[in-house]
Structure formats: structure tokens, C-alpha cells
Amino acid sequence: MPDSPTRRTLRLGVCGPVGTGKSSLIAMLCRELADRLSLGVITNDIYTDEDARFLRSAGVLDPARIRAVETGACPHTAIRDDITANLMAVEDLEADFAPLDLVLVESGGDNLTATFSPALVDTQIFLIDVAGGGDVARKGGPGITRADLLVVNKTDLGPYVGVDPAQMVSDAGSVRDGRPVIALSAHDPASIAELVAWVIGRLAAHRDGSLHPADPGPMAPHSHGPSHEGHGDHDHDHALAADHVH
Amino acid sequence: MSAPSAGLVAHLLADARLPVAGHTQSATLEPALVAGLPADRIPDYVRLRLRTVTRVEAATAVVALSHQRSGRDLRPVVEAWQARTPSAAMRATARTQGKALLRLVARLWPESAAVHAVAALSAPPRPIVLAAAADAGGLSPVALAGLVGYDDVQTVISAALKLTPMDPVVAAQWVHHALPEVDTLAVAVATLTRPGGIPASGAPQIEAWAEAHAVTPRRLFSA
Numbered sequence: 001m002p003d004s005p006t007r008r009t010l011r012l013g014v015c016g017p018v019g020t021g022k023s024s025l026i027a028m029l030c031r032e033l034a035d036r037l038s039l040g041v042i043t044n045d046i047y048t049d050e051d052a053r054f055l056r057s058a059g060v061l062d063p064a065r066i067r068a069v070e071t072g073a074c075p076h077t078a079i080r081d082d083i084t085a086n087l088m089a090v091e092d093l094e095a096d097f098a099p100l101d102l103v104l105v106e107s108g109g110d111n112l113t114a115t116f117s118p119a120l121v122d123t124q125i126f127l128i129d130v131a132g133g134g135d136v137a138r139k140g141g142p143g144i145t146r147a148d149l150l151v152v153n154k155t156d157l158g159p160y161v162g163v164d165p166a167q168m169v170s171d172a173g174s175v176r177d178g179r180p181v182i183a184l185s186a187h188d189p190a191s192i193a194e195l196v197a198w199v200i201g202r203l204a205a206h207r208d209g210s211l212h213p214a215d216p217g218p219m220a221p222h223s224h225g226p227s228h229e230g231h232g233d234h235d236h237d238h239a240l241a242a243d244h245v246h
Numbered sequence: 247m248s249a250p251s252a253g254l255v256a257h258l259l260a261d262a263r264l265p266v267a268g269h270t271q272s273a274t275l276e277p278a279l280v281a282g283l284p285a286d287r288i289p290d291y292v293r294l295r296l297r298t299v300t301r302v303e304a305a306t307a308v309v310a311l312s313h314q315r316s317g318r319d320l321r322p323v324v325e326a327w328q329a330r331t332p333s334a335a336m337r338a339t340a341r342t343q344g345k346a347l348l349r350l351v352a353r354l355w356p357e358s359a360a361v362h363a364v365a366a367l368s369a370p371p372r373p374i375v376l377a378a379a380a381d382a383g384g385l386s387p388v389a390l391a392g393l394v395g396y397d398d399v400q401t402v403i404s405a406a407l408k409l410t411p412m413d414p415v416v417a418a419q420w421v422h423h424a425l426p427e428v429d430t431l432a433v434a435v436a437t438l439t440r441p442g443g444i445p446a447s448g449a450p451q452i453e454a455w456a457e458a459h460a461v462t463p464r465r466l467f468s469a
């Protein structure tokens with residue numbers, strides 16, 4: 001198996017509905033991290049290379065380190081049930097630019113239910129944005145409730161769309177059982193620093209062996225009452241994730 | 247544990263649910279439709295492939311199986327396939343598919359000498375890897391050739407359902423109608439044993455579509 005517990009590279013998935021800011025977040029991370037980490041990017045798009053071209057043109061990373069994967073109109077399949085094309089692309093990138101520290105995998109913006117298989121990525125970020133409406137966070141879904149990090153993006157737009165970002169973050173927090181939420185805006189340097197610190201923390205956890213890839217969905221975990229709030233029942237979730245890795 | 251029957255292994259290898267990134271393939275149908283192929287001519291497109299490019303793939307697989315079973319070097323088979331597959335885009339796709347399939351067959355048949363032999367090649371294309379799976383699973387040459395043809399038909403038709411949606415029972419009917427042609431192909435190539443016998447039956451129009459597709463910026467499927 002090419003995969004071993006000693007693999008150096010952290011594979012980080014970025015998913016969430018179209019337009020929530022996945023490509024922008026990846027460009028942001030490249031901009032912030034490229035001088036201290038060796039990076040690579042894989043995009044999955046509805047039309048194969050739109051996102052890859054956007055990221056290449058952003059000039060934040062050597063264009064050769066940004067590769068697009070065809071999804072055959074099945075972006076959900078490509079990151080979840082048949083991850084073969086993505087896994088091969090990630091492995092090729094890691095081999096071609098060894099040693100890589102971090103590979104960012106952008107999902108094709110499918111819908112609220114699509115999340116990454118833990119066999120493809122070690123950890124994942126789910127994005128929603130304030131422009132999508134305040135209800136989205138409260139309604140939940142596997143990515144919102146159980147992705148390793150939830151980003152509520154574009155907080156700068158709150159006043160224009162009549163949404164209170166702080167309320168949205170608090171709603172999200174209440175369905176996430178203590179898992180982290182970051183309120184992000186490209187115009188808010190403090191929030192960017194918070195995101196970067198989270199990624200660096202995940203990389204450290206990956207290196208010291210304490211990061212265990214977990215599946216956010218699609219099954220809802222049973223009996224997580226409000227009494228668990230603030231105390232993530234992580235063992236339970238890992239057991240559930242293991243059940244779903246066939 | 248006893249070995250499964252060759253018939254069931256053939257079912258397994260033909261199953262679109264296998265994790266070999268089959269959902270990324272349209273067998274060049276996507277650029278064909280972009281170029282103006284009418285949806286109701288898709289059955290003709292399937293037939294054209296079975297008589298041309300797919301015939302090369304099926305014959306290559308059968309000859310590779312013969313080489314595997316008689317302990318002959320596989321490289322001349324790969325070279326014969328290359329020479330008969332002039333489109334670089336189609337060769338690249340076949341090698342990518344071969345890599346995906348090899349991930350799977352190495353897991354299914356870790357002890358197989360045939361699988362080890364293809365794993366030792368540099369970037370073996372799909373028909374060569376499929377031949378190793380056929381050897382490990384006990385498939386006959388005609389079953390292997392039929393599998394190549396059947397998979398090609400299903401790849402075109404299932405991509406058609408994404409690209410030009412129709413009642414899916416119509417699509418299944420198209421597949422059913424193409425089956426005798428698959429049988430004809432399988433029987434015609436099943437007795438081949440030498441690389442020189444692989445037909446040079448390319449289809450310049452399909453190859454040109456594949457080449458154009460490889461560089462088009464907006465595509466859903468691989469070239």
C-alpha cells in the first residue's frame with residue numbers, strides 16, 4: 001500500500017456548496033503557507049479545470065503543482081465512493097514534488113451532503129457562507145455537523161445580506177458538539193491567522209500520529225444530546241467512521 | 247477458501263461499481279456529441295467503436311493473456327498496442343485506467359504471477375492489466391474479449407445518460423442491441439496469440455475527437 005502511517009504529507013479536503021469560497025480559501029492558504037511549506041493542490045470541478053485555472057492564475061503557487069481531476073459529472077462519487085482518480089492524482093503529485101507537506105483537495109461544489117472519504121483525506125474543512133443565509137448552519141448536514149473544521153465564510157458580507165455572522169457561528173457551534181468553527185473573511189486578517197493556525201495544528205497532529213481521519217457522514221450519529229455540548233464524543237465518531245470504511 | 251468461478255469473476259470485472267474511476271470515462275462520446283453526433287446515432291457510435299478502436303483493445307488483451315499463459319514477454323504486446331493506438335490522448339487514458347485497475351487487481355490477486363508481471367511494466371495500459379486479471383480469475387480468451395467489448399459499450403451508454411439524458415430503459419435497450427456485435431468481436435479476436443495479429447483497426451475520427459478533447463478547457467470526462 002502506498003499509504004502508511006509514516007506518510008509525510010497531510011491531505012486536507014476542502015468541501016462545501018458552490019460559491020462558498022473553496023477556491024479562494026485554497027488560494028489564501030497557498031499565499032499564507034507557500035514560503036514555509038511545500039504545497040500541492042488537486043481540484044475537482046464540474047468542468048474539469050476551471051478551479052485549477054483560477055488557482056494557477058492567482059499566482060500563489062507553481063502552476064505545475066495544481067492539477068485537475070475529471071469527475072464525469074459525479075463530483076460526489078469522486079471524493080467519496082470511488083476516490084481512485086483523486087487518490088492517484090494525490091499520489092502522483094506527492095511523488096513528483098516529494099517531499100510535500102500539504103496537499104489541498106478541493107471538491108467539486110456539489111451540495112450540502114457531499115463530504116470526503118477519510119481514505120482520501122486526513123482531515124477536512126466544510127465551508128458555508130453568510131450569503132447562503134443564516135438558516136444553513138442550524139439545519140446541519142454531515143459536513144456542517146461533523147467536518148473537522150467548519151468555516152462560516154464571507155463574514156464581511158453579513159450587513160448586506162441581513163445575516164449576523166456571530167449568530168450563525170453560534171448556531172453552527174450548537175450542532176457541532178464542540179468541533180471548531182471559524183468565522184472567516186478574506187478582509188479580516190485575524191480570521192485568516194486563525195485558519196492558518198488550525199491547519200498548522202492539523203499538520204503537527206498528523207506528524208505526531210494523533211490525527212485520525214474521520215468520516216463526517218452521511219449517517220447521523222445517534223443520541224448526541226445537548227448535554228454533550230463542548231465535549232466532542234470522538235471515540236464514538238471514530239467507531240462510526242470505521243464502520244463505514246468498506 | 248476455494249477460488250470463485252470464472253463466470254462470477256467476469257461479472258465482478260464488468261461491474262461499474264468497481265473502484266477504477268469508471269465514472270471519469272465516456273469512451274470519447276463527450277467530444278463526439280460536442281462535434282455534432284446526434285444522440286439517436288449513439289448506437290452507431292458504439293458499433294463503430296466495436297469494429298475499430300475497441301477491437302484493438304480486445305485483441306491486445308487476448309494476446310496479452312496468451313503471452314501470460316505461455317510465459318512470454320509482455321512488452322511486444324504493449325508495443326503492438328502502442329503502434330495501433332496513434333492518439334496520444336487515448337494512450338494516456340488507457341494507461342491511467344490501467345493504473346487504476348492495477349491498484350484493484352493487485353489487491354484481489356496479490357499472489358498472481360500474471361499480476362506481478364504487469365506490475366513490473368512501466369505504465370501498462372488497461373487491456374494488458376485486464377489480461378492479468380483474466381489469467382488470475384481463470385477467464386477464457388473469448389470471455390476476456392467479450393468483457394472488453396461489453397465494458398466499452400456500457401461506458402459509452404452510461405456517459406450518454408449523463409450527457410444527453412433519456413429514459414434509461416432506452417439506454418439499456420441500446421446496450422442489449424449491441425451485445426451480438428460484442429459476441430462477434432469476441433469470437434473474431436479470441437484465437438489471436440501473437441502481437442502481429444492484433445488488427446490495426448483505428449478510427450481516425452474518434453482519435454481526432456480524443457485529441458481535441460484532451461486540450462479542451464471545459465470537459466466532464468477524460469479524453
Ligand SMILES: Nc1nc2c(ncn2[C@@H]2O[C@H](COP(=O)(O)OP(=O)(O)O)[C@@H](O)[C@H]2O)c(=O)[nH]1
Nearest residue numbers: 018019020021022023024109154184185186187
Ligand atoms: N466578500 C467576500 N467574498 C468572498 C470571500 N471569499 C470568497 N469570496 C468570493 O466568493 C466567490 C466564490 O468564491 P470561490 O472561491 O470561487 O468559491 P467556490 O465555488 O467554493 O470555489 C468569489 O467571487 C470570491 O471572490 C470573502 O471572504 N468575502
Ligand SMILES: [Mg+2]
Nearest residue numbers: 022023051106
Ligand atoms: Mg472552486
